[in-house]
Amino acid sequence: MDREEYVEAVLRAVESIPEGSVATYGDIAEYVGQGGPRQVGAIMREYGGGVPWWRVIRASGVPADEVGDEQLHRLRSDGVRITNGRVNLRDARWDPQD
DNA sequence: CAACTGACGGCCT
DNA sequence: GAGGCCGCCAGTT
Numbered sequence: 001m002d003r004e005e006y007v008e009a010v011l012r013a014v015e016s017i018p019e020g021s022v023a024t025y026g027d028i029a030e031y032v033g034q035g036g037p038r039q040v041g042a043i044m045r046e047y048g049g050g051v052p053w054w055r056v057i058r059a060s061g062v063p064a065d066e067v068g069d070e071q072l073h074r075l076r077s078d079g080v081r082i083t084n085g086r087v088n089l090r091d092a093r094w095d096p097q098d
Numbered sequence: 099c100a101a102c103t104g105a106c107g108g109c110c111t
Numbered sequence: 112g113a114g115g116c117c118g119c120c121a122g123t124t
Contacts, residue, residue, distance in 0.1 A: 003121090025106055036120055037106035044105050056105080064105035071105095 006034060010043045016096075017055040020079045022087055023094040024059045031096055054078075055094075061086040 001009070009032045017023050025037035025044075032040075041064070044053050054074040057063050062085065063071040076082055080092050 038104060038119070039121060041105040042122075048105080059107055066105065
């Protein structure tokens with residue numbers, strides 16, 4: 001799998017996160033089956049426009065620093081419960097079989 | 099080729 | 112729960 005295919009695979013994975021749920025960078029990497037969380041983050045930074053990037057957060061439930069406020073706002077309008085600037089992953093975490 | 103970098107994560111205080 | 116530390120891994124210097 002070359003880099004372009006990898007980028008496409010990551011973007012498709014993000015697109016498949018349904019409204020109302022979230023995935024971690026690590027979740028996406030695992031789902032794609034290649035690379036790691038940092039690769040996913042790098043791809044979101046570069047190619048994230050065009051996909052629901054706000055549904056990808058850190059494993060701690062906190063969004064990436066740069067986009068944090070907008071991300072939380074978008075998630076809330078998705079219907080995701082936010083408590084103290086954090087997403088409750090136990091509720092909202094993406095399950096690929098959906 | 100070595101060093102640095104970072105939309106990260108898990109483990110240990 | 113919050114930091115600090117270190118591992119990870121691909122891209123850039």
